[in-house]
Amino acid sequence: MSILKNEYYNKLGVRRVINCASYLTMLGGSIMPKGVVDAMEKASEWFVDMKELNMAAGEVIAEFTGAEAGLVTAGAASALMLQTAACMAGSNPKYIDQLPNTDGLKNEFIIHRSHRTNYDHNYRNAGAKLIEIGNTGGTNEWELESNINEKTAGIIYVYGPKQAGAIEIEKVIEIANKHSIPVIVDAAALLPPPENLRRFISKGADMVAYSGGKGLRGPQSTGILCGKKHLIDAAFLHSAPNNEGIGRVAKVSKEEIIGLITALEIFIDKDHSSVMKKWENDCNIISDSIKSIDSLKVSFIKAPNNPEDINDEESTHPYLIISSKNHSDSKIEELLAEGNPSIRVRNGFETDGVKVFTSNLQEGEAKIVAQKILDALS
Numbered sequence: 001m002s003i004l005k006n007e008y009y010n011k012l013g014v015r016r017v018i019n020c021a022s023y024l025t026m027l028g029g030s031i032m033p034k035g036v037v038d039a040m041e042k043a044s045e046w047f048v049d050m051k052e053l054n055m056a057a058g059e060v061i062a063e064f065t066g067a068e069a070g071l072v073t074a075g076a077a078s079a080l081m082l083q084t085a086a087c088m089a090g091s092n093p094k095y096i097d098q099l100p101n102t103d104g105l106k107n108e109f110i111i112h113r114s115h116r117t118n119y120d121h122n123y124r125n126a127g128a129k130l131i132e133i134g135n136t137g138g139t140n141e142w143e144l145e146s147n148i149n150e151k152t153a154g155i156i157y158v159y160g161p162k163q164a165g166a167i168e169i170e171k172v173i174e175i176a177n178k179h180s181i182p183v184i185v186d187a188a189a190l191l192p193p194p195e196n197l198r199r200f201i202s203k204g205a206d207m208v209a210y211s212g213g214k215g216l217r218g219p220q221s222t223g224i225l226c227g228k229k230h231l232i233d234a235a236f237l238h239s240a241p242n243n244e245g246i247g248r249v250a251k252v253s254k255e256e257i258i259g260l261i262t263a264l265e266i267f268i269d270k271d272h273s274s275v276m277k278k279w280e281n282d283c284n285i286i287s288d289s290i291k292s293i294d295s296l297k298v299s300f301i302k303a304p305n306n307p308e309d310i311n312d313e314e315s316t317h318p319y320l321i322i323s324s325k326n327h328s329d330s331k332i333e334e335l336l337a338e339g340n341p342s343i344r345v346r347n348g349f350e351t352d353g354v355k356v357f358t359s360n361l362q363e364g365e366a367k368i369v370a371q372k373i374l375d376a377l378s
């Protein structure tokens with residue numbers, strides 16, 4: 001099978017993965033368009049002043065997000081760390097040097113309990129202390145208001161894996177404004193649709209983080225931070241190439257910065273409705289091919305049409321949910337992952353059945369996935 005020929009991976013004995021699990025860091029994020037790879041190769045031919053490059057890239061990000069300023073970061077994860085660092089220490093060199101020790105600084109960040117994820121650590125890396133409000137059943141506005149005090153440095157708002165029980169962002173921003181406290185948003189996995197690049201800034205969020213290596217299809221190790229100029233300027237001082245700040249551990253290269261900016265331009269110019277049709281078509285190829293297996297139950301979930309309804313990563317793309325009368329979900333996952341290529345689906349979330357996302361499938365892979373399901377689960 002020629003799809004298994006790749007001298008670099010072959011040499012290391014590393015298998016090919018067909019990614020039906022969406023933009024997972026564990027599987028390499030996404031595949032960069034050729035235009036991005038070409039741009040990175042070209043960028044590798046020169047030295048540049050990294051500060052000048054990051055400033056120029058920031059202007060492009062500002063233009064596409066409607067924010068005052070922007071910054072290329074090392075993944076959304078480092079953007080989250082820089083958000084809390086910038087809110088706590090600002091641009092003060094003494095405090096930039098001092099973090100993650102927050103003595104003498106505001107260091108409390110209010111976060112909805114339903115917004116807590118395994119990405120919390122990135123906020124805490126800078127020394128932030130998370131103050132929880134509400135629960136998955138609901139959150140009262142008084143819970144937010146009564147937790148604001150002289151130690152409050154910001155309010156965190158996360159578009160993570162499914163939200164329930166959070167106060168609407170518009171209301172959170174209104175309350176934050178009343179107390180002059182910044183609202184920092186994690187929208188890492190909410191692209192596409194492109195509308196989401198402007199959505200939270202236009203509602204008044206102070207800083208917003210996105211992944212560069214998920215639906216944007218830039219280098220996997222990149223992210224975007226955009227927002228108010230004084231905060232982004234501070235975030236820059238906390239990060240590489242500057243040597244004093246907490247973000248020095250998370251640098252981006254000149255090739256990655258050019259790659260991210262090129263990915264952003266390609267993303268903006270793309271015909272997203274035809275991309276969505278291709279993803280849906282791949283779902284249909286798989287579900288039509290496996291209809292004949294009586295023991296399987298297959299449902300097709302489409303992405304919402306209205307960008308305002310896209311509030312978690314799952315709803316950015318269509319997917320199939322597949323369950324079997326004969327095998328547990330974990331067994332399905334295991335059977336499909338065996339062999340080369342290894343087919344990875346998503347399991348372990350709240351639904352019965354494994355989820356099969358088609359947004360990361362390359363040309364011809366939908367048929368390979370269908371055949372493997374036929375072979376493994378018939």
Ligand SMILES: *Cc1c(COP(=O)(O)O)cnc(C)c1O
Nearest residue numbers: 075076077119159160188189211
């Ligand atoms: C993926 C993700 C991140 C981390 O993004 P990276 O670009 O991989 O660093 C943070 N928050 C959420 C909600 C995510 O889905």
